[in-house]
């Protein structure tokens with residue numbers, strides 16, 4: 001069985017890694033002609049960090065991101081609205097890591113590309129299936 005993954009975002013790329021780790025072959029199809037490292041800052045929550053750790057990517061994530069210890073919302077004049085601990089500081093077994101979306105997608109893409117010459121096929125848009 002070979003699994004077809006549509007979309008080379010962080011979801012599709014990570015799914016390819018997990019399937020590969022389970023010995024299940026897959027191909028990622030991406031409609032874009034190339035994968036560009038775009039996006040904004042995102043938070044990799046502890047349950048997501050756990051999954052990245054399971055495929056050996058936690059160290060890499062630490063290199064490109066920041067372990068978030070606390071989340072603080074404040075009024076525009078600085079008055080605090082809410083403050084709460086995150087990740088390890090909140091008692092989770094895995095950290096919360098703030099990272100730029102593109103800087104996470106890029107390394108994931110490079111790891112998945114190493115799974116095979118045809119592991120990621122760009123310029124392919126899914127228009128239907130049966």
Ligand SMILES: Cc1cc2nc3c(=O)[nH]c(=O)nc-3n(C[C@H](O)[C@H](O)[C@H](O)COP(=O)(O)OP(=O)(O)OC[C@H]3O[C@@H](n4cnc5c(N)ncnc54)[C@H](O)[C@@H]3O)c2cc1C
Pocket residue numbers: 006007008009010011012013029030031032040041042043044045101124125126127
């Ligand atoms: C401002 C902002 C802040 C965010 N903050 C967080 C956060 O803190 N934490 C968090 O977990 N998430 C956050 N997100 C959401 C985050 O972007 C998603 O969790 C993540 O990018 C989803 O990845 P994905 O691979 O599922 O989808 P996407 O990144 O959307 O990737 C989908 C891919 O599929 C391709 N595609 C689509 N249709 C087709 C088709 N028909 N055929 C072939 N290819 C196709 C697209 O070109 C794209 O490359 C945030 C999003 C925004 C906009």
